[in-house]
Amino acid sequence: MVQTSTQPEQPMQVERKETEVLEDVKKKSDPTGLPFYKLLKYADTLDWILMALGTIGSVVHGMAQPVGYLLLGKALNAFGSRIEDKDGMVHALKKVVPYVWYMAIATFPAGILEIGCWMYASERQTAWIRLEFLRSVLRQEIGAFANELSSGKVIAGISTHMSVIQDATGEKLGHFLSYFATFFSGVLIAFICSWEVSLVTLFVVPLILLVGATYTKKMNAISAAKMIYLSEATTVVEKTISHIKTVFAFVGEDLAIKSFSDCTDKQSVISRGEALIKGDGTGMFQAVTNSRRSSGGNVIAAVVVTAGRSSGGHVIAAVMSILFGAISITYAAPDMQVFNQAKAAGNEVFKVIRRQPTISNASGGIVLKEIEGNIDIRNIHFSYPSREDKVILQGFTLSIPAGKTVALVGSSGCGKSTVISLVARFYDPSKGVILIDNHNIRDLDLKCLRQNNGAVSQEPSLFAGTIKDNLKVGNLDADDQQIENAAMMANAHNFISQLPDKYSTEVGQRGFQLSGGQKQRIAIARAVLKNPPILLLDEATSALDSQSEKLVQKALEKAMQGRTVILIAHRLSTIVNADEIAVVENGQVKETGTHSTLLDTSKFYNSLFNMQNIRVVRDKRGLSEKGAEIEESLREDPEQEEHEKRLEAVHFFRIWFGLRRMELLKTAIGSIAAGLSGISKPVFGFFIIKIGVAYYHKHAKREVGWYSIAFSLIGLLSLVSHILQHYYFGVVGEKAMTNLRKALFSGSCHSSTV
Numbered sequence: 001m002v003q004t005s006t007q008p009e010q011p012m013q014v015e016r017k018e019t020e021v022l023e024d025v026k027k028k029s030d031p032t033g034l035p036f037y038k039l040l041k042y043a044d045t046l047d048w049i050l051m052a053l054g055t056i057g058s059v060v061h062g063m064a065q066p067v068g069y070l071l072l073g074k075a076l077n078a079f080g081s082r083i084e085d086k087d088g089m090v091h092a093l094k095k096v097v098p099y100v101w102y103m104a105i106a107t108f109p110a111g112i113l114e115i116g117c118w119m120y121a122s123e124r125q126t127a128w129i130r131l132e133f134l135r136s137v138l139r140q141e142i143g144a145f146a147n148e149l150s151s152g153k154v155i156a157g158i159s160t161h162m163s164v165i166q167d168a169t170g171e172k173l174g175h176f177l178s179y180f181a182t183f184f185s186g187v188l189i190a191f192i193c194s195w196e197v198s199l200v201t202l203f204v205v206p207l208i209l210l211v212g213a214t215y216t217k218k219m220n221a222i223s224a225a226k227m228i229y230l231s232e233a234t235t236v237v238e239k240t241i242s243h244i245k246t247v248f249a250f251v252g253e254d255l256a257i258k259s260f261s262d263c264t265d266k267q268s269v270i271s272r273g274e275a276l277i278k279g280d281g282t283g284m285f286q287a288v289t290n291s292r293r294s295s296g297g298n299v300i301a302a303v304v305v306t307a308g309r310s311s312g313g314h315v316i317a318a319v320m321s322i323l324f325g326a327i328s329i330t331y332a333a334p335d336m337q338v339f340n341q342a343k344a345a346g347n348e349v350f351k352v353i354r355r356q357p358t359i360s361n362a363s364g365g366i367v368l369k370e371i372e373g374n375i376d377i378r379n380i381h382f383s384y385p386s387r388e389d390k391v392i393l394q395g396f397t398l399s400i401p402a403g404k405t406v407a408l409v410g411s412s413g414c415g416k417s418t419v420i421s422l423v424a425r426f427y428d429p430s431k432g433v434i435l436i437d438n439h440n441i442r443d444l445d446l447k448c449l450r451q452n453n454g455a456v457s458q459e460p461s462l463f464a465g466t467i468k469d470n471l472k473v474g475n476l477d478a479d480d481q482q483i484e485n486a487a488m489m490a491n492a493h494n495f496i497s498q499l500p501d502k503y504s505t506e507v508g509q510r511g512f513q514l515s516g517g518q519k520q521r522i523a524i525a526r527a528v529l530k531n532p533p534i535l536l537l538d539e540a541t542s543a544l545d546s547q548s549e550k551l552v553q554k555a556l557e558k559a560m561q562g563r564t565v566i567l568i569a570h571r572l573s574t575i576v577n578a579d580e581i582a583v584v585e586n587g588q589v590k591e592t593g594t595h596s597t598l599l600d601t602s603k604f605y606n607s608l609f610n611m612q613n614i615r616v617v618r619d620k621r622g623l624s625e626k627g628a629e630i631e632e633s634l635r636e637d638p639e640q641e642e643h644e645k646r647l648e649a650v651h652f653f654r655i656w657f658g659l660r661r662m663e664l665l666k667t668a669i670g671s672i673a674a675g676l677s678g679i680s681k682p683v684f685g686f687f688i689i690k691i692g693v694a695y696y697h698k699h700a701k702r703e704v705g706w707y708s709i710a711f712s713l714i715g716l717l718s719l720v721s722h723i724l725q726h727y728y729f730g731v732v733g734e735k736a737m738t739n740l741r742k743a744l745f746s747g748s749c750h751s752s753t754v
């Protein structure tokens with residue numbers, strides 16, 4: 001059973017076994033990803049300059065640490081070699097102190113350059129990628145949106161994926177370079193201080209790289225899969241919210257939450273693996289670097305010092321520079337994870353950017369100055385790309401002379417709307433041609449074709465914004481008078497004038513705050529404002545009551561005058577005046593004629609007419625539009641606001657209270673482990689100083705040996721604590737996120753019913 005917010009106390013049972021999900025991961029993830037440099041594809045000259053400055057900042061910032069160890073080594077020498085001579089010690093220290101100041105002064109602007117330049121450059125580049133992504137999405141053919149470009153994928157692409165790319169190509173890249181600068185400058189300084197000790201210490205580096213490579217490979221696959229599951233979860237949310245009324249009407253909240261939970265559960269399973277790999281990886285890094293600090297390396301250092309080949313301070317500087325250089329590479333490991341995520345995200349995003357639409361709306365093709373509106377549909381065969389086996393049109397032929405109105409009738413699903421989609425060239429037929437003014441529409445410029453088509457569809461689609469914004473979609477240059485005239489023609493002006501803000505009234509997401517009939521009248525007004533020679537009306541009056549329908553019908557008749565119209569309507573009253581009516585059956589035009597001729601010749605048309613005469617009598621009883629309905633829906637409810645605030649608070653606390661006792665125990669263990677990991681660092685520092693000073697003592701080798709054993713034990717403890725810290729916090733963090741997502745999602749699903 002899947003946990004929902006209504007049953008938060010029930011344990012989440014992950015139905016899929018871990019192996020099953022990881023198999024899925026292998027199938028879904030593209031192990032190659034996108035080469036990282038391709039993420040910088042949109043960098044212009046200014047970006048490259050910013051990145052160069054950022055690199056300088058990162059390198060200087062990164063070098064500060066080993067330079068600091070060098071200075072520490074020099075200070076230790078000043079102490080160690082002049083323990084009895086205080087004046088000499090102070091004199092030697094005075095030589096070192098100015099360099100400490102220089103270093104401090106240099107790191108300040110370096111830090112600013114590192115963060116500022118990288119962040120600004122990545123911000124600029126992702127703005128371009130976002131734009132290209134959106135351009136590409138809007139260039140695609142309609143068919144692509146059924147599958148490849150689902151709304152969830154597009155939203156995840158433009159938001160989640162983009163912020164991962166921005167993070168990786170900005171701040172994280174700066175940090176990454178800084179860590180590597182620490183490593184390389186550390187190695188250089190170490191060799192200058194003592195090449196013998198450096199060589200021994202360097203043995204640790206291949207091990208670190210091996211651990212790093214294994215870690216990166218595993219994280220790669222996981223990052224890609226997480227992206228996919230995140231997109232899936234986003235799609236579920238988008239689908240539910242965009243059809244929230246239907247979800248409520250069919251009590252589909254629990255089903256929606258279950259689908260969402262399935263996605264987040266898969267993500268949880270992956271995240272558990274991720275946390276383990278992260279813990280193992282970080283712990284191994286620590287173990288490998290600490291292994292060098294153990295007895296063997298330090299004893300060799302003691303030999304070098306007692307043999308007089310180097311000073312104690314320089315040996316300490318050499319060891320610390322290489323080790324902390326290697327540790328800084330371990331700090332770069334989480335950045336590498338972000339790079340992997342960015343490569344996976346980039347892969348998804350650039351796939352969309354590179355996608356070539358089968359019907360391109362990029363300029364090209366014949367631009368007709370004026371379209372008369374003769375439409376000739378010849379022997380069209382068509383099936384939808386997502387269901388190629390189901391043939392919708394097979395030999396559909398119809399001629400519509402300019403200025404005439406042809407109505408299509410036929411049983412539901414026979415392909416009437418499909419014909420309209422083909423005339424607007426949302427799809428291309430597999431066989432046959434559609435000619436407009438004797439030009440194959442494939443040869444016409446797509447924008448020109450669509451600018452000359454005005455469509456009002458079965459489901460009028462309005463954008464969030466004002467009524468005026470929505471009307472202006474038809475003609476961006478229209479003035480207020482033209483807008484009002486179009487609204488009058490569509491019988492929309494009256495109800496718009498009664499709204500509180502008239503034409504400036506917000507219609508809400510997808511016109512949520514308007515009734516179906518009002519939305520449809522705005523869509524008609526929008527098409528009228530466009531003033532196209534060809535009108536495609538697909539059930540344009542379907543959402544209107546009989547009284548409004550009559551008024552709109554009159555308006556449409558006016559609007560249809562002088563234009564070529566393809567009209568689809570189930571209500572015959574809408575089509576009786578059409579110049580020609582075509583009866584569609586089995587993807588073909590079976591009969592044509594006027595209303596009166598078809599009543600005699602077509603059995604289908606005749607029975608449709610008789611059926612509707614009965615219904616019209618019934619319909620008349622119940623239908624009436626409530627003018628005040630909208631004002632009511634536009635009014636804000638203070639109690640609702642208060643309730644929402646309370647819900648917000650509840651959902652926030654639910655993130656933590658939703659965690660069961662086991663998770664709290666894990667948090668406690670993770671916290672203790674994190675505390676130990678943190679403590680281990682100053683303890684290491686303490687022993688390093690102890691070892692450094694021991695080099696100057698009589699029994700240097702023995703003392704250094706003991707300290708080194710203590711060092712190894714702390715190293716082991718640090719390994720275990722890092723693994724536990726990352727694993728438990730990773731698991732609990734993911735659980736808390738899952739709880740939050742579910743609480744938010746179920747909150748929005750249930751909010752109207754609570």
Ligand SMILES: Nc1ncnc2c1ncn2[C@@H]1O[C@H](COP(=O)(O)OP(=O)(O)OP(=O)(O)O)[C@@H](O)[C@H]1O
Pocket residue numbers: 146384386387392410411412413414415416417418419
């Ligand atoms: N985007 C799509 N992908 C796959 N199949 C589709 C798509 N749109 C419609 N169809 C299918 O194509 C067939 C014809 O649909 P169409 O909308 O053209 O029918 P219609 O005659 O306009 O129906 P109605 O009168 O109910 O609106 C239907 O079987 C429908 O399921």
